[in-house]
Amino acid sequence: MVFIVNVVKRLYNGAINKRNLITLPLNFLINFSLIFLWLQLFGHAGIVPNDIRPKINSHIAFFADLYLFGDYWNEIKNQGLSNHHIITTFATSFAFLVIGTIVVPLSIWYYLYYVKRLKYNFFNKFDYLLHYNVNTQTFSPKHFRSLFLPFFLPLFTFIILNIDHYFASQNQENFTKAKDLLAWTFYVILHVTAPILTAVYLYVFHPAGVLKCFALTLGIQNICGVFTHMLLPMAPPWFTHMYGIYDTEHVNYTQEGFAAGLTRFDAHLGSHMNTNGFHLSPIVFGAVPSIHSAIGFQCFLFLVATSTKLKNRFVKNTMHNRLSQSSDDSASDVNIEYFDLNSDKSFKLSNEQSFDQLEINDYNEQRLSQPQNEAEEYVAGSMHSYSSDALSTISGMSENAENTVSLNTNKKSPFVEYYIQDIGVSSRFYFRILNIISLPRVLGFLFITIQWWATIYLDHHYRFDLFIGMLYALFANIFINQLLLQPKIMEKFIDIRLGKKADDDNEGRTMGMRVFKGTKYEWFFDPLA
Template sequence: MNVVFSFARFAKNMYNAGLNQRNPITLPFNFLLNFSPVFIWLSIFKHAGLIPTGIRPNIHSKFAFFADQFLFGDYWHELAVQFPNNTSKLFFWSFVSSTAFLLAFLVCLPLAIWYYIYYVKHVNYNPLEWFANIFHYPRSHKQRPIHKRLRTIFIPFALPVFTFVMLNIDHFFAYQSDANFTKTKDLLAWFSYVILHLTAPILTAVYLYVFQPPGTLKCFGFALGLQNIAGVFTHLLIPMASPWFTHLYGINDTEHVNYTQEGFAAGLIRVDSHLGTHLNTKGFHMSPIVFGAVPSLHSAIAFQCFLFLISRSTSLKHRFSNVGNLSLNNNDSSTFKLNEEDSEDDADNNNTVSMVGPNDLEMEPLSAIVSADALDERSPSPSSSLTVSSNERNTSNDGSSVINHNANKKPLQFVHLYHEDTQFTNKWIFKVINEGLVPKFWAVFYITLQWWATMYLDHHYRFDLFVGVLYAMTSFIIINWFVLQPKVLKTWIHIRLGDQVDTRNEARTFGMRVFCGSKMEWFFDPLA
């Protein structure tokens, strides 16, 4: 009976946490609104076959092949197969051009942009993670300068070279040869290319909804929709052939380069033979966009999941444990504000108590600051969200400086929503995931597996996959800069600081609402 009662109570908590002051009628409409760009993309893709062939653009059946060979290297000696009379010369120039592409565009250009941002413009925050000090705590007690931290370097500056290296590693294991094809590999590739392609975005959305601030899931949906809409329009305006087309008909084929050409399942035909079905074969024959190779939306969708998992998965730092008994009122003179303009909300939160640790979040020391109000008027810069004016830094109620000349910094104080039982949270099972490595590991594993599966099944070139990455990064940067950071995360931090009244019960994530008042609530808090 206790089990039934506990399950019923849990189900009730799930229902109430999901509604969160909404009603069952408006909730589906809210979901449809959040994922409307995805539905628009699916509608465009499904009805693409209705476009008259007479007004469609010419098909570029060779471009993706040459771009792949000369930007990433001819490791499979495909140029020798397609052009047997110029084997040695083409092979040599493929590696010269791919090396130049790697060094000039994937290493030197991102390095120059990184140097310009941090050493020429002297930016002292992460352009993509405005609140890095809040959500991503340093593993060591020594805080490294913002421009030397791995997170800042990896996203986005090291991502291009990471993509190049991983694509070539996957390319090596995806060699198109009967000796390389096995039943195990075929089924693994099918599982990634078909099953994970459909379920990974859903699982990523569930993770973001359960563990991240309200509004993060909407940003993920819009980022997916934006990149996919741009991708399908690229397919329609600049149609290109997949590798299976070249391997099946040859690079110089013109007979099959038309809009009546049926799709081909390529490596998935082997999966049909293993499973005794024809689902993949029939499904690809009915594809409305046969020459939609560039960009690869399989790569773009997987990489968007990768970006959100990498950037939003936070380290669990036991920030609200009562070790040390450091309790400070939220309106203490040492409490920093995200903005000067929000000080008027203090009266509503004077009785709020926050528990902080000795190495809690610290403000990023900025060398040259203007007032926060002035910054707010100029742009939605993160410096306006995380800094205070020089006057606020040098004065306090007791006459002592908030940040002294030795750069000793006082922590922000968040609203203490729960009590953390350290005997429970210090168990070994929580220490395994204490650095937020689980979602990061699965993000890297998934994108690596998906790239390999796509090439192994002969559905996309490395070039297609790389362009898909560029589409995902562009969409992510746009949504992150204009919506996620200034609208979602900034507002949520204001609420958690007590600077804004939580009228819509959005201080807690979905997981926190479900487990509110229990020992597990801390586990679902991005600030824990």
């Protein structure tokens, strides 16, 4: 019972963080207000009188998809378009690939870094401090992170969409129960739960305010999407495949929505859940942009851009001991193993050579009482003081051992360190695996890739719709990133961790760090670790 009470208390205090049960929900409502507004706009779109709505265009998305991405499904032949040629779609698709997804983005990249001479990552001003070893790395606009985010994202989207398109052909032979279930899971279930899971991840693993930025970008892109649906209504692919490209009878605002490929899922379950739900859709001709694509890609952006690999920066140039005793608990069998993460080497000392007990200071308060003036200056990085005997032992070993650790206690660390990282814990195999695969990035990539495939497979959106949805998400992200996330949220967090500002509101820690404060797992929730 004591353990359960302590766990609940830590979770409560970590989540509240100097707020209360009134201000916390109020803060949540304010931060997510744009999402609530979007839901209201979408849900009440049907109240707009039909006679004042703009004309529905059932051709634009269809032809844009063919000529920007290529006619791989022989749609020209299937729709009987004798005045169009498949070879032309591949030529225009190649032109769009080169000009639209490579030349234009790289021209913007060149202008920012070589004309305006920007000296930091445009997409992430503190990229150098967050993602690299600051002692050895310097910023370069040619680095993969500076190119991929955001300049290679259109090319990335073009490639993935065409790969997904290949595996989502609308042939009866391609439809299977397993694919239908997978598509339903990503298109319906994860469309709702993925943003929630992303929000939880951002709140637990990232600085205060990052979640607010995520909510604002979702709200902005979705509101812009609804207004686009209302002002520029376009037909989805299921409409063309059901009625044909020349149909005019059903191109009106009385047309009911259709679940398309989701009807196969209903057939598997013997229900009408999806069919009935889509019949009630308030915006039937809201194909462009795809809100599914915009939401999924926004999750992908925040997972890829904000997550960092675990670099163990707070145990470099420090010593950690691990005691292991034999079955008879003999003192002569006690060994201490020391690690040097800079060289990935270790050595062992017998108990005769072991260190004196290390004195651990109240590091956090000491650092915060000594704020710095320049971001490039380092705060003292060692959290240990060693006895003269221990230091002489190290000195003697450094002269005689080939693979001894280089203990530079005078070398400084760039950030205020809130904890002592136990290398015996952080070097465990499962943490090493998480470090190698960079789990948030992998999950973000898999989610958007399968989400796009499911959307095409279910015949709900063209590649063009999904690409435009990506652009809505990207522009909304850049807008909030430049207006709020970088200059307000991240700069404040970095200043606190550099010791330039006092951490009066405990914002140098993430929620996870607050919950696990003082334990061996606090480091895992630190975005700087």
